[in-house]
Amino acid sequence: MRIVVLAYDHISPFMLSTPLAVFGEPFLASGHRIDVCSNEPRLKTTGGLTIEASYPLEAAREADVVILPGWRNVDEPLSSDIIAEVQMAGERGAIVVGLCLGAFGLAEAGLLHGRRATTHWAQAKTFALRYPTVDVDAGALFIDEGQILTSAGVASGLDCCLHLLARMSGLGEANRVARHLVLAPQRSGQQPQVLERPTIGSSSDRRVTEILEGLRADPTRTPSLDELAERAGMSRRSLSRHIRSRIGGSLGQWLKQVRLSRAQEMLTSGVHGMEDVALRSGFPDAHALRSAFRAELGLTPTQWMARQKVG
Incomplete structure (x- = not known):
C-alpha cells in the first residue's frame, strides 16, 4: 500500500517522524511505501531543522493512506491546500489519519461529522466547541472509525500508527515493529491519555x-x-x-486485553481451531473467546480476521 504523510512549514520533527518510524523503517517486512508530500520542497521545522520533501502535495491523490501529523497551532487556520487534499482522500475512500492536532484538519475537511474522534487532551475542549457535530472523546489515546483514525498528542501517534499497521499487515507484524521501536504493543486506544505513575525506577x-x-x-x-x-x-x-x-x-481488564491480543496474534499467524486459540491465549473456551471479541471489538473472531487486510 502507498502511504503519504502531509508535511508543512514549521512542522514538529517528532510528529513527522512518527508515521515514518512505524511504516518506513528498513526492518518493516510488509512492503508498504511511504512518502512525504508538501506544497513546499524545503521546509523549516520546529527545533531549527530544515528538511526536503520528496513529492508535491498533489502526489497524495494516489495514496491508499493519507496521514496529517499535527498542525502548528489551534488558533492558526489550516492550510487550504492541505484541507483540500484531506477532503479528496476521504471522498475517494482512502484511509485518513489525523495525529494530535491533525484531527482539526480532518474536522475542517468535514470528515469527522457525526463520528467519534480524539485529539490532544489540552485542546479537546477547543476542538469540541469548534466542531460540535464531532463526538469528542478527550480521554482516548486513539480512535479507529474504520476509514478515519484520530489520535491524541505526541507519543500516542505511535500507538495509532501501530494499530493501523496491525490492520494492514496483522498484529504479529505490528508487535514486531513495536519491539524494534522498544514500545509496548499493548496500549489500546481506550487507555487514558494521562496516567499517574509510581516513581520510575522505584x-x-x-x-x-x-x-x-x-x-x-x-x-x-x-x-x-x-x-x-x-x-x-x-x-x-x-x-x-x-x-x-x-x-x-483494573488488572482483570488489562489481562483480558493481553489475552485478546495473544489470540489476535495467533489467529493472524495462522493458528486454526478456536478452542485451541482460546486455551493457548488464556480463555477457558471458544465461547469465552468469542464473547471477548464481541465485547471489546464488536466483531466475531472471523469478522475481525476478515478486516485485517485493507485496500
Missing part, C-alpha cells in the same frame, strides 16, 4: 513491572490478587493501587 515499580511482564509472557496463568501481592511483598490494596496507576485500570 523498587515497587520494578516489582509491578515484573508481575505484569510475567502475566504478559504467559496469559494462561490465573493467579489471585492475594498471590500476586505476596509475591510483590505488598498488601493487596497497595498492589492494586500501583497496578491501576501503571495501566490505567
Whole structure:
C-alpha cells in the first residue's frame, strides 16, 4: 500500500517522524511505501531543522493512506491546500489519519461529522466547541472509525500508527515493529491519555513491572490478587493501587486485553481451531473467546480476521 504523510512549514520533527518510524523503517517486512508530500520542497521545522520533501502535495491523490501529523497551532487556520487534499482522500475512500492536532484538519475537511474522534487532551475542549457535530472523546489515546483514525498528542501517534499497521499487515507484524521501536504493543486506544505513575525506577515499580511482564509472557496463568501481592511483598490494596496507576485500570481488564491480543496474534499467524486459540491465549473456551471479541471489538473472531487486510 502507498502511504503519504502531509508535511508543512514549521512542522514538529517528532510528529513527522512518527508515521515514518512505524511504516518506513528498513526492518518493516510488509512492503508498504511511504512518502512525504508538501506544497513546499524545503521546509523549516520546529527545533531549527530544515528538511526536503520528496513529492508535491498533489502526489497524495494516489495514496491508499493519507496521514496529517499535527498542525502548528489551534488558533492558526489550516492550510487550504492541505484541507483540500484531506477532503479528496476521504471522498475517494482512502484511509485518513489525523495525529494530535491533525484531527482539526480532518474536522475542517468535514470528515469527522457525526463520528467519534480524539485529539490532544489540552485542546479537546477547543476542538469540541469548534466542531460540535464531532463526538469528542478527550480521554482516548486513539480512535479507529474504520476509514478515519484520530489520535491524541505526541507519543500516542505511535500507538495509532501501530494499530493501523496491525490492520494492514496483522498484529504479529505490528508487535514486531513495536519491539524494534522498544514500545509496548499493548496500549489500546481506550487507555487514558494521562496516567499517574509510581516513581520510575522505584523498587515497587520494578516489582509491578515484573508481575505484569510475567502475566504478559504467559496469559494462561490465573493467579489471585492475594498471590500476586505476596509475591510483590505488598498488601493487596497497595498492589492494586500501583497496578491501576501503571495501566490505567483494573488488572482483570488489562489481562483480558493481553489475552485478546495473544489470540489476535495467533489467529493472524495462522493458528486454526478456536478452542485451541482460546486455551493457548488464556480463555477457558471458544465461547469465552468469542464473547471477548464481541465485547471489546464488536466483531466475531472471523469478522475481525476478515478486516485485517485493507485496500
